[in-house]
Amino acid sequence: MDIREAINIRKSIRKYKKKQISDEVINELLDAARKAPSAKNVQSHKYFIVKDGVVKNKLIKAGAFKQSYVNDAPLIIICCADPSQYPKSTDVDETPVNYAYIDLSIATSFLVLRATELGLGTVFVAWIYRDKIKEVLNIPENYIIPFVIPVGYPDEDPRPKPRKDLKEIII
Numbered sequence: 001m002d003i004r005e006a007i008n009i010r011k012s013i014r015k016y017k018k019k020q021i022s023d024e025v026i027n028e029l030l031d032a033a034r035k036a037p038s039a040k041n042v043q044s045h046k047y048f049i050v051k052d053g054v055v056k057n058k059l060i061k062a063g064a065f066k067q068s069y070v071n072d073a074p075l076i077i078i079c080c081a082d083p084s085q086y087p088k089s090t091d092v093d094e095t096p097v098n099y100a101y102i103d104l105s106i107a108t109s110f111l112v113l114r115a116t117e118l119g120l121g122t123v124f125v126a127w128i129y130r131d132k133i134k135e136v137l138n139i140p141e142n143y144i145i146p147f148v149i150p151v152g153y154p155d156e157d158p159r160p161k162p163r164k165d166l167k168e169i170i171i
């Protein structure tokens, strides 16, 4: 599969087969994120890998995810970044926390496209309780957690969501 095809076929998947995802495949996903560009090459992103087991059950018990399908994914990638890693900038109107969001979004886009290539379904999920996730996983207070990404072999084939025409997004 080439990148164009991965971009074209990716769509949010919210129903997953019970099949587990191998550590080898998980490493492939994280390696794609690892290779993404980042501001000043700071690479502030961090991932907490949640598979079926004790930690996942703790998250479910704490009610960390608003939508129950997240609980059913065989793999949940908790996407974090540490804004404190950026050097203080004086010449542009960007803050470290903005860079953290930007860099994490780029890196996870790489991850999601690689997942698509490997036949996996994903969805970005921002409807989460960040405080609960931080508490259960002992994630430092200053880290951002903009979203989590449940991952699994697709058990649904939803209709693709419409997109605006090119002329609507070009200024």
Ligand SMILES: Cc1cc2nc3c(=O)[nH]c(=O)nc-3n(C[C@H](O)[C@H](O)[C@H](O)COP(=O)(O)O)c2cc1C
Pocket (backbone or CB within 6 Å): 010, 011, 012, 013, 067, 123, 124, 125, 126, 127, 128, 147, 160, 161
């Ligand atoms: C930053 C972000 C946050 C999102 N949060 C949620 C969420 O909390 N729950 C959910 O079901 N989908 C969530 N989505 C998925 C979007 O609804 C979905 O990407 C959009 O409707 C386009 O559909 P597609 O991904 O199938 O192309 C989120 C997507 C993004 C990019």
